[in-house]
Amino acid sequence: MTDVKNVSFLSLKEFLNALKSIDGELLNKDFDEKNFYFDSVATDSRSVKKNTLFVPLIGEKQDGHIYIPKALESGASVVLVSKKDDEIIELSKKNPCVAFVYVSNTLHGLQKAAGAYVQKFPNLIRCSVTGSSGKTTTKEIAASVLSQKYKVVCNVGNLNSETGLPLSVFSIRSDHELGLFEMGMNRQNEIGEIAEVFKPNFGIITNIGTAHIGLLGSREAIAQEKKKIFNFVDSNGAAVIPDEDDFADFLCEGVKGKIIRYGKNVKDSGVVFISDDGLEGTTFSVDGVKMRLSLPGKYNFTNALGAVALARELGLSPEQIKAGIESLKPLSGRSQLVKGRLNVLEDCYNANPDSMEKAIEFCASVNIPSKKIFVLGDMLELGDESKKAHANAGKLAIESKPDMIVFVGTEMASGFDEAKKLSGNGQNTKLIHVDDYSLQSIEKAASEINSFASDGDFVLLKGSRGVGLERLMPLLESNYKK
Structure with a gap:
């Protein structure tokens, strides 16, 4: 496709089609479709600039709709709303060059729009990482390794939530070959929702632990939620699963694509552990090529093994894996x-x-x-x-x-x-x-x-x-x- 530079992320028709299931409707009927354009997306009015799609979210304590005037002052060109009150209608009339689009839920509207945007890149290799701990570290290791062969785009830091993931995928461009997006959760079905946005064909789960057990109630419920990252893995994709986790067999159930189990003792992984170097990291080899991971601890070595398993599946050579592992920069605040x-x-x-x-x-x-x-x-x-x-x-x-x-x-x-x-x-x-x-x-x-x-x-x-x-x-x- 043509690069998105100087082209709207979505046309008005694409935008409304994406929002059809949540009652998407253009409020200002006299709006000229030729003027529909946005090349950035924000949920915070302070981040709005010229030609931004502004998505006001409704939380427990605040309603983002009150910031629409500020977003308009900063250059918002499209505004998603879940209200049709007099104030919104009046704003739409006063700003005829701005598209006001109604949906039943603005968070879902953001997710639907992001999903439609992802679908504009059918050749993108779509990879995701989740787990109770280690997911950001695993994503960063995988990004360092996979970038030795592919042009990679990934979410910055841990922008991995119901809002962070949709915002992140708008950073995809036509020259990217592989998308690598971390997925986190703070409630039931959050992984399911954001997997629907990105539709990863390759997924890594780091572990099933007790993070968020206060929200989901049990490790079984956490495992059920985390495995939704595999919902879109098909015969051309793969699920990368921690072999030593006691939920490994459960995570394998129902996977439609290839199953790859990773861990220190997995046969045919190509990985041979050489030494634990304490604070200096871990030395190991991949298909006979020796390398050192600078992040200390066996848990970080396990994280690296997930990244290595994905890299081997995606055709990287041992030398490319070594280059990625050894060029990994320290992660601020993470080991x-x-x-x-x-x-x-x-x-x-x-x-x-x-x-x-x-x-x-x-x-x-x-x-x-x-x-x-x-x-x-x-x-x-x-x-x-x-x-x-x-x-x-x-x-x-x-x-x-x-x-x-x-x-x-x-x-x-x-x-x-x-x-x-x-x-x-x-x-x-x-x-x-x-x-x-x-x-x-x-x-x-x-x-x-x-x-x-x-x-x-x-x-x-x-x-x-x-x-x-x-x-x-x-x-x-x-x-x-x-």
Whole structure:
């Protein structure tokens, strides 16, 4: 197809056809179809620029329709609305060069429009990644590898939600050969909805854990939701499934395309584990070609194996896989090792019981002559499971026998209490708890660490993004870079 540069992402006819099932209707009937044009999409009026499709969303606390006037001032050329009140009709009359299109639900309208846009690229190889933990890391590893053969487009960061995924696919252009989009969820059927948008023909699941168990109720329900990423895998596609996960067989059920199981011990994977290099990563080979993954921990090695399995299926050579693995840049806040007077493993972009356990286990296994300091922040969105999960984190941490554990946040009080209860028998782990994650508390935690740490000590930062443990970095920096 012709590139979308200087061409509207969708024509008016394509746009209305996409929205037909949700009552799509052009409100200003005198609008000239020749003027229909948009080359960007936004749900936040602050991101609107000239020729933007503005999609006002209705949330629990705010109705985005109140920002339509601001979006119009900033240059919106198309506005999606789910109201036909006098105010909306009056705005449409005052802005005759702007297309006002009614739908029954603007979120669904965004998704339908995004799906129609994706279908304009029939030759695009469509790949997606989901899982309870490790999906962004897996996506980034896969992107680094696959870009050695294909021109790849993927979502930035973790824009993987019911709104983030549709917004992300509008970055596809005609010269892209492969789309790689991460899919996340915060409610039931969210994966199903966004899979319908992108229709991935290749999918990777990283694992089935307990992230969002407070929302879906059980791991079985999580597995059922995650496997919807395979809904559009056909005989020309493949489902890439973690062999060691206890839901692996369930994830294989009903897949219409090829099933590829990945893991350290999978036969015919072409992968041979060579060595765990601690903080320096993992050395392994693919079809006889030796390479090193710089991200530390066996969980990151497993993430890499999913990416390698997909790459081999898509025809990459071992040399191309090596180039992608070894050119991978550190992911900010995700298993990022920052070396200085202290060696800090910054893994605080996200946290759930699975990733917390893996991080603690890895740090316990690292053999270093200096002290180990664990800084553990609240894991958010765990619902009724929260107290139990945080207590277990405290148990795992104290059993790892670090020299110091700093618990950050109200939820981590359960971890602190459990660690305190289990400490003893001559164990000298220093235990600290700060009540919340205000700046004052973060500064208190930094002060405790700085007064305790010595040259060469190792620090783990692990917590949910909302805790903001990365704020410790400059406070520790002033100490360890002198």
